[in-house]
Amino acid sequence: xxxxxxxxxxxxxxxxxxxxxKRRTLRESAFRTLFRRDESVEVRALDGVTFNLGRxxxxxxxxxxxxxxxxxxxxxxxxMEPTGGVLEVSGCVSALLALGAGFDTDLTGQDNITLxxxxxxxxxxxVREKYDDIVAFSGLGDAIRMPVRTYSSGMRARLAxxxxxxxxxxxxxxxxxxxxxxxxxxxxxxxxxxxxxxxxEALVVVSHHMETIxxxxxxxxxxxxxxxxxxxxxxxxxxxxESK
Amino acid sequence: MPGWGRHITVSxxxxxxxxxxxxxxxxxxxxxxxxxxxxxxxxxxxxxxFSNIMGVTIPGxxxxxxxxxxxxxxxxxxxxxxTSIIRATTVLVARRDLLTTLPLPLLTLPAVVVLAESVALLxxxxxxxxxLAVTGMAPTYSVWTLPVVFVLHQLFALGVGFLLAVLHVFLxxxxxxxxxxxxxxxxxxxxxxxxxxLPQEVAQVVAFNPAYWFVRAYQDLFVFRIAPSxxxxxxxxxxxxxxxxxxxxxxxxxxxxxRDLV
Numbered sequence: 001x002x003x004x005x006x007x008x009x010x011x012x013x014x015x016x017x018x019x020x021x022k023r024r025t026l027r028e029s030a031f032r033t034l035f036r037r038d039e040s041v042e043v044r045a046l047d048g049v050t051f052n053l054g055r056x057x058x059x060x061x062x063x064x065x066x067x068x069x070x071x072x073x074x075x076x077x078x079x080m081e082p083t084g085g086v087l088e089v090s091g092c093v094s095a096l097l098a099l100g101a102g103f104d105t106d107l108t109g110q111d112n113i114t115l116x117x118x119x120x121x122x123x124x125x126x127v128r129e130k131y132d133d134i135v136a137f138s139g140l141g142d143a144i145r146m147p148v149r150t151y152s153s154g155m156r157a158r159l160a161x162x163x164x165x166x167x168x169x170x171x172x173x174x175x176x177x178x179x180x181x182x183x184x185x186x187x188x189x190x191x192x193x194x195x196x197x198x199x200x201e202a203l204v205v206v207s208h209h210m211e212t213i214x215x216x217x218x219x220x221x222x223x224x225x226x227x228x229x230x231x232x233x234x235x236x237x238x239x240x241x242e243s244k
Numbered sequence: 245m246p247g248w249g250r251h252i253t254v255s256x257x258x259x260x261x262x263x264x265x266x267x268x269x270x271x272x273x274x275x276x277x278x279x280x281x282x283x284x285x286x287x288x289x290x291x292x293x294f295s296n297i298m299g300v301t302i303p304g305x306x307x308x309x310x311x312x313x314x315x316x317x318x319x320x321x322x323x324x325x326x327t328s329i330i331r332a333t334t335v336l337v338a339r340r341d342l343l344t345t346l347p348l349p350l351l352t353l354p355a356v357v358v359l360a361e362s363v364a365l366l367x368x369x370x371x372x373x374x375x376l377a378v379t380g381m382a383p384t385y386s387v388w389t390l391p392v393v394f395v396l397h398q399l400f401a402l403g404v405g406f407l408l409a410v411l412h413v414f415l416x417x418x419x420x421x422x423x424x425x426x427x428x429x430x431x432x433x434x435x436x437x438x439x440x441x442l443p444q445e446v447a448q449v450v451a452f453n454p455a456y457w458f459v460r461a462y463q464d465l466f467v468f469r470i471a472p473s474x475x476x477x478x479x480x481x482x483x484x485x486x487x488x489x490x491x492x493x494x495x496x497x498x499x500x501x502x503r504d505l506v
Contacts, residue, residue, distance in 0.1 A: 017504060078250050078347035081500035101345030104263070114259060119346050124255040 006171055006202045007053035007076065011166055012085035014046040014071050014226075045071040046082070053171075060217035060234060062241055063208070067223040069206045073175050076204060091201065094120070094169030096193065099180070100160030105149035107160055109140060112148050116163045130166045130201040137192075138162035140184065154181050165192050170207075172200040176207055188212050188225040209237050250349045257359060260352070264360040283368030287316055287375065302438055302467075309379055310467070316372055317466035318435035318459045321394065324365040325401045328358045328424045332405025333422045334411050340506045350495050350502060354406045362398045369394075376466065386471030393465070393472065396484045397458045403487030410495045413502045433459055444494070454483045 001008050040170035046068045053059050061069045074080040075087060102119050103112050113134050117127040135144050138158050146155060148232060157180035174197075179189035195214060197203055207213050213234060220237040222230045230237045249373050269275045291312045294300045300311040307313070333353040336343065339353055369390075376377040383390075432449070433456045434442070442450060450456055458480060461472040472480075495502070 016278045017501075033266065079345065081503050083500050083504075098345045102342050107263075111263075115263065116257045118253065119342075120350065121251070121253060122255065124259065243360075 001090060002052070004054050005052050005088065006055055006091050007204075008086070008088040009052070009076075010086045011085060012046055012049045012072075012075065012082050013044065014068070014075060014080065015083045015147055016043040017041070018046055037156070038098060040101065044226050046075070046223075047105050048085070049221075049223070049226075049228050050085075051221055051228070051231055053202050053204065055201050056063050057219060058197075058205065060213035060220040061204065061206045061223060062208075062220060062230075062238065063223035065227070068226040069223055070097075070175060071226075073204070073206060077173050089171065091170035093169075093171045093173065094164070094167045095163055095173040095175075096196075097175040099164055100156055103148055103156065103160070106147055108147055108211075109138075109144040109151070110135075112159065113144075113163055116160070119164070120163070120167060133164050134162045137188075139164065154185075157181055158185050161189050165189070165196065169198060170201045171204070172196055172202070173204045174206070183225035208241070214238065247258070250347050252349050252352050252355065256352065257355060260356040265363060266355060268360075268364070276349060278500070280367045280371065283316070283320070284371055287312075287368075289373065290315055303440070307379070307381060309500075313376070314437060314438070314463060314467050318433070320365060320368050320372060321462050322416045322430065322433070322435055322455075322459060323395055323472065324333060324361045324413045325458075326430065328361040328398065328401040329405045329408065330422055330426055331361070331403070332357045333408040334419050336413055336502065336506055338499070342425045342491045343503060350410065350499060351406060351492070354402060354409050356475050358398050358405060361401075362394070381469075383465055383469050386465055386469060388475065389461075389471045390465055392477060393458065393461045394478065396477075396480045399484040400458065400480075400487055403484065403489075403491045406488070407491035407494055410491070410502055412496055413506050414498075429453075429455060432456075435459055457483065477486065 023038060049068075049072065051059070061072060070082065073095065074097075075082050076089070077097065078089075079095075080096070100116075102116060104115060105196060107115065114124070114127050116125065117130070117134075122130070138144070138161075140155060140159060143151065144159075145157065148159070151159070161223055162178050176194065179186040179191075179193065181189065197205075203216060205213060205216055217234050218229055219232065220230075220234045222237050222241050230240050269278055274279060274281065291309060294311045294315065295309050301308070301309070302310045302314050309316055335353045335357050336350065342348055342353070343350070373382070373387075408422055433452055434450065439447065439450065439456075457476070461476060461480065464470050464472055
C-alpha cells in the first residue's frame with residue numbers, strides 16, 4: 001500500500017450466485033456435478049473496480065439503483081468477501097450501515113448494547129465505559145430495561161444509531177447521510193453524523209443528493225451496473241452524471 | 245480501538261458464550277441448578293443400574309463401581325464432543341443473519357458453540373471428581389493432565405465442527421449425515437464397552453479412531469489413575485491442531501462462497 005493511502009482497491013469484483021432453489025441437497029449437488037447443469041444465475045454486482053482513498057480525503061460514490069454502491073460499502077466494511085480483486089484497508093473502519101444488525105430482540109436494550117458493541121470490536125470494559133453515554137444519547141429512558149421486541153421501529157433505530165455513533169473511526173463509511181427516529185432524534189443524529197464526518201480521517205459516502213456529495217467529497221466515483229464509469233474531482237464527475 | 249474488521253476478540257467470545265449459556269436455562273424455575281442436577285441424576289442412574297442392580301465390573305479392576313466409572317469417564321467428554329460437533333455443523337446456516345450483516349469471522353460461531361458446550365460440561369466433571377473422591381478412587385496427581393486433554397479434545401471438536409459447518413452451507417444434507425455418523429462413531433469408540441472384547445479385525449480399525457485416543461486418555465485418568473504419556477499428549481495435540489488447521493484452510497478457500505450462499 002502506498003504511504004498516505006488508507007484504502008486501496010484493485011480490480012475488485014463481486015459476483016453473486018443466485019440459485020433457483022435456495023435448498024441445496026445432496027441430490028441436487030450430485031445432479032449438478034454429474035450432468036454439468038449448474039442451475040445458478042450469476043449476478044455481477046461489481047466488475048473490475050479500482051480506486052484509492054488517501055488520508056484526509058472524502059470519496060463520494062454515485063450511481064443509479066443497482067449500480068453496486070451498497071455492495072461496495074459491504075465489501076469495504078468486511079461484511080462481504082469480494083469474489084475477485086484486492087482490497088487493502090489500513091485503519092479502524094466504522095460503517096453506519098445495517099444499523100441494528102445482530103440485535104437479539106428477546107434481550108433488553110441494555111443487553112443489546114453490550115452484544116452489539118462486542119460485535120463492533122469493543123472490549124467488555126470499554127463497553128462499560130461507554131454504556132452510560134450510549135443510553136443517554138438514545139434518550140430511551142426506562143425503556144432500555146425492556147426487551148427490544150417491545151420497541152417500535154423508531155426506538156430500535158435510535159438504539160442502533162446510539163451504539164454505532166459511540167465509535168469515532170479513522171475511516172467512516174456511510175450509506176446515505178440521514179438521521180433516524182422521530183424529528184428531534186433525526187436532527188440530533190444528523191448533527192452527530194456530521195460531527196463524525198468532521199473528525200474522521202477518511203470518508204466514504206454513498207448518496208443520491210449531489211449537494212451532500214459536493215460538500216463532503218473532493219473526489220467521486222460513478223458506478224453503473226457494477227462498472228466504474230468515471231472517477232475524478234467531484235464537480236466534473238457529478239456534471240457528467242447529471243448530463244447523462 | 246474498536247472498529248469493524250474481521251477479528252475474534254476475547255470479549256466477543258465471552259459475551260456470546262455467556263448469552264448462549266443463559267439462554268439454555270432461561271425461563272426454567274431452577275435455572276442454572278439444572279446444570280448440576282442433570283448430570284448428577286444421570287450418574288446416579290448409571291451407578292444404581294450397573295453397580296447395584298446388574299453388578300457389572302470390568303476386568304482387571306476390582307471396585308463395584310468400576311463399570312460405572314469407566315462408562316462415565318468416556319461418556320461425559322464424548323457428550324460434550326459430539327454435541328459440539330452436531331450443533332456446530334448447522335450454526336453458520338442457522339445464524340446467517342449475523343454473517344450477512346456483521347463483519348464476523350466464520351470461526352466465531354462454531355467456537356462459541358464449542359465453548360458453551362465445554363463450560364456446560366464443567367459441573368458434571370466436578371461432580372464426577374467429587375464422586376470419585378468420596379468412593380476413594382480420586383485420581384492421583386495425574387489429574388493435572390485432565391484440563392490439557394479436555395482442551396485438546398474440544399479443539400478437535402472445533403476443527404471437525406468448523407469443517408462441517410462450512411461444508412453444510414453447500415450441502416444441507418450434512419445435518420442429518422452428521423447426526424447419524426456421530427451415533428455410529430460413538431459405537432466405534434470403546435466407551436460403553438471395553439476395547440478387549442472387540443474381534444481382531446474391528447479392533448484394528450478402532451485403533452485408528454482418533455476419538456478413541458482422546459477417550460482412552462480420560463479412561464486412563466479416571467479409571468486406571470495414570471496420566472497419559474507425553475507422546476500421547478503430543479499425538480492428541482497433533483490431531484487437534486491438524487484438524488483445526490485444515491478446517492481453517494478449507495474455510496479460507498471457500499469463504500467468499502460461504503458468505504454468498506449462506
